[in-house]
Amino acid sequence: MRHAKILVVGLGAMGSAALYHLARRGVPAGGIEQFQIGHALGSSHGFSRIFRNIYPHPLYVELAEAAIPLWQELDSLAAEKLMQFTGLLYFARPGNRDIERSIEAMEALRRPIERPTPREVADRYPALRLPQDTVTCFTDQAGLLNVGRCILEHLKQAQRRGATIHEQVRVHRVDISKDTPLLETSAGRFRCDRLIISPGPWAPELLEDLALPLRVTRQQEFYFRPKHRAPYKPGRLPVFGDMDTKYYGFPDYGPGVKTADDSLGIETSPDQVDRQLEPGKRDDLQEWLETIMPGAGFSYVKGATCMYTNTPDRDFVIGAHPSNPNVLVAAGFSGHGFKFSTLVGKILADLAADGTTDFPVDRFRPDRFEKAA
Ligand SMILES: Cc1cc2nc3c(=O)[nH]c(=O)nc-3n(C[C@H](O)[C@H](O)[C@H](O)COP(=O)(O)OP(=O)(O)OC[C@H]3O[C@@H](n4cnc5c(N)ncnc54)[C@H](O)[C@@H]3O)c2cc1C
Structure with a gap:
């Protein structure tokens, strides 16, 4: 049986960040990942995720x-x-409550937010054409994160600072009945003083005892390459989102302009997810891109399947396990967690090393659903 001071199970977005922040503080920690590091089977692969301050x-x-x-x-x-800070432009038809709520929240917090007219949008970003009565809002505190690279960098820097990584090791069972949690894995048993569990879409399985109301959904993203790429590159185009259709997109980064639908896809489970790409969704997204960027001459490049792990209110689950304070849980990132992942890693490292954090995470308590029941 191996013993570690702190173990992190699941080295995707949240786990890789937790391992980095533990190592950065000089706390010896180990990470366990069921697949090869950098795999494309969970929620955090590909080239880009939106970073935005608008909420x-x-x-x-x-x-x-x-x-x-x-x-x-x-x-x-x-x-x-x-x-890369490219800025983010949201738009909607007049009367859309979601865009109004976001604008109101930013104004209440006195955060700078622009509301360019469609003509001003076209002047700044010649590729984009929106109907004249479109409602918009723009923040420059937004852009894209290279998701795959961020995870690899967190892990590389963690290892440099002494963290140990066990890859292709599956945790079959977690016994938290004693103070020091025990893990049964495909590489034998591990015991640790503190445990961080960040299993992404495998949360309903690995955290079964918590009975969190999580729904895993299949989401798909598609890349389209414009005929002339320069006007669609980061800097010439912001990240953009349509608050009516919930379709959103990224400037041409990686294989092309990426686009996806933020509406929840079909319910699934990570070991059974059908990764066949949906041609109907691909065509709808291409049509949408062609409407807002006429003349781009988009050609389809490729698509990918990913998963959201959703809570009923799309708020995260971060904090101590209700029956063992030495176990910390990070789950339910509901399709919008990546931008926060390095901070979530710091919060988990604070909680694991000090038992407390300065960040206000009470809203995310794992036991909040029990209270609501
Ligand atoms: C298509 C798509 C677009 C998105 N766009 C955005 C966006 O623009 N902005 C944004 O902020 N967020 C976005 N998100 C959400 C964001 O990517 C996720 O919230 C975040 O990446 C989730 O990270 P995670 O660490 O919880 O899960 P993962 O990164 O999937 O990590 C979980 C890890 O745990 C491992 N694991 C699970 N069970 C075990 C076990 N038993 N033993 C060992 N290892 C195990 C898994 O193999 C996996 O590596 C998007 C998500 C998708 C799917």
């Missing part, structure tokens, strides 16, 4: 802002750029 709830605005210096720190360590 309808002030807590998320504050947490997004707190994540910025941590991303910048990681970026400064990496050989390749991890984060």
Whole structure:
């Protein structure tokens, strides 16, 4: 039986960040991942995730802002750029409550937000054409994160600072009945003083005892390449989102302009998910892109399947396990967690090493669903 001071199970977005922040504080820690590091089977593969400070709830605005210096720190360590501030443009038909709520929240917090007219949008971003009565809002505190690279960098920097990584080791069972949790894995048993569990879409299985109301959904993203790529590159185009259709997109980064639908897809489970790409969704997204960027001459490049792990209110689950304070849980990131992942890693490291954190995470308590029941 191996013993570790702190173990992190699941080295995707949240687990890799937790391992980094533990190592950064000089706390000896080990990480366990069931697949090869950098795999494409969970929620965090590919080229891009949106970073944005716009949220309808002030807590998320504050947490997004707190994540910025941590991303910048990681970026400064990496050989390749991890984060690019391109700005983000949201738009909707008049009367859309979601865009109004986001604008109201940002104004209440006195955060700078622009509301360019469609003509001003076209002047600034000649590729984009929106109907004249479109409602918009724009923040420059937004852009894209290279998701795959961020995870690899967190892990590389964690290892440099002494963290141990066990890859292709599956945790079959977690026994938290004693103070020191016991893990049964495909590579034998591990005992640890503190345990962080960040299993992404495998949360309903690995955290079965918590009976969290999580729904795993299949989501698909598609890349389209414009005929002339320069006007669609980061800097010439922001990240953009349509609050009516819930379709959103990224400038041409990686294989092309990426687009996806933020509406929840079909319910699934991570070991059974059908990764066949849906041609209907691909065509709808291409049509949408062609409507807002006429003349781009988009050709389809490729698509990918990913999963959201959703709570009923799309708020996260972060905190101590109700029946063992030595076990910390990070789950239910509901399709919008990546931008916060380096901060979530710091929060988990604080909780594991000190038992407390300065960040306001009470809203995310794992036992909040029990209270509601
Ligand atoms: C298509 C798509 C688009 C998205 N866009 C955005 C966006 O623009 N902005 C944003 O902020 N967020 C976005 N998200 C959400 C974001 O990517 C996720 O919230 C985040 O990546 C989840 O990270 P995680 O660590 O919880 O899960 P994962 O990164 O999947 O990590 C979980 C890890 O745990 C491992 N694991 C699980 N069970 C075991 C076990 N038993 N033993 C060992 N290892 C185990 C898994 O193999 C996996 O590596 C998007 C998600 C998708 C799917």
